[in-house]
Amino acid sequence: MLKSRRVAVDRLLTMAALGEFDLIKRCFVRALGSRDADGYARHEQDAAGVVLGPGDDGAVLAPRPGHQLVVSADTSNVGVHFPADAPADAIGHRALAVNLSDLAAMGAVPRWYTLALTLPDADAEWLDDFATGLHRLADLHGITLVGGDVTRGPLSISITVMGEVPAGELISRHGARPGDVLAVTGPMGGAHGGLELWQQGQRDMGHPLIAAYLLPEPRVAAGQCLRGLVSAGLDISDGLWADLGHLCLASGVGAQLMPSVPVAPDLATATESARDAAVWHGGDDYELLLAIAPGQWDVANEAMSSIGGKLYPIGECTSTAGIHGGPSSAGGWQHFAGDAS
Numbered sequence: 001m002l003k004s005r006r007v008a009v010d011r012l013l014t015m016a017a018l019g020e021f022d023l024i025k026r027c028f029v030r031a032l033g034s035r036d037a038d039g040y041a042r043h044e045q046d047a048a049g050v051v052l053g054p055g056d057d058g059a060v061l062a063p064r065p066g067h068q069l070v071v072s073a074d075t076s077n078v079g080v081h082f083p084a085d086a087p088a089d090a091i092g093h094r095a096l097a098v099n100l101s102d103l104a105a106m107g108a109v110p111r112w113y114t115l116a117l118t119l120p121d122a123d124a125e126w127l128d129d130f131a132t133g134l135h136r137l138a139d140l141h142g143i144t145l146v147g148g149d150v151t152r153g154p155l156s157i158s159i160t161v162m163g164e165v166p167a168g169e170l171i172s173r174h175g176a177r178p179g180d181v182l183a184v185t186g187p188m189g190g191a192h193g194g195l196e197l198w199q200q201g202q203r204d205m206g207h208p209l210i211a212a213y214l215l216p217e218p219r220v221a222a223g224q225c226l227r228g229l230v231s232a233g234l235d236i237s238d239g240l241w242a243d244l245g246h247l248c249l250a251s252g253v254g255a256q257l258m259p260s261v262p263v264a265p266d267l268a269t270a271t272e273s274a275r276d277a278a279v280w281h282g283g284d285d286y287e288l289l290l291a292i293a294p295g296q297w298d299v300a301n302e303a304m305s306s307i308g309g310k311l312y313p314i315g316e317c318t319s320t321a322g323i324h325g326g327p328s329s330a331g332g333w334q335h336f337a338g339d340a341s
Ligand SMILES: [Mg+2]
Pocket: 101, 102, 105, 234, 235, 236, 237
């Protein structure tokens, strides 16, 4: 009895026992060139452009000459953006992935990020898993953690990402013109399908829809290879319909949609209108939505092919305001298009 209690206490290292400083160092400070006696980076500048890394009052970073800095922040709250019983490594992955998706949308190369983590307690095993998911995705995209903060409270993860684009080559929401082809980088509705499966008790992280929901893959390579080839773009976080509205509003154009868009292959809904709702309003798909001048279509497609991707046309930009066409059930959605007109 006594022994099992000790094991439980060992696993649940309270914030007070471990200390914020040790906790950060234990889970999040990683190799950053040479280190001082405390294990913190303190050197001229390493290959990642870090002059001064975690452990001081602020990080000092060195963007490459001729580049502009792209900065974006996104918070993920338990019960709002991810379920409380999601695996810790998936929570770490997803929190960074949704931020990387914003860099992807701008055509930026990921460079650095900061992490502000709020935890109800400091379960060492949970933290190790969370850090594993976070670091695995960070390594995949070559982005370096340069600072952060840990506080006590309901689980919440705030990440700020920083990336670079060659000066003047960023992708924004503002450049779409009438006649541009509207396209997405992948099928829609998978994340919403995964959310519904999770709510029904499905816990198989290998299921394609669960993976689409909890382990999204930000289209970082697509954003970079499409720089200079697209008129405008953004990532699809709020839902295809809403984000199309954002692009149209920013560019001062409307949209004429095809009757259908690519649907996540495993999405199984009871009705056609439920499928359309998942595809157009589900959100969290983290594909890119792009406007491409007809003359750039072929070369943009070739660029996507070169990274193993594909562009799926869904309609075209019009000089008439508002979103028109789309699936037959879209007649009931026109109120969603209000901010696009
Ligand atoms: Mg975005």
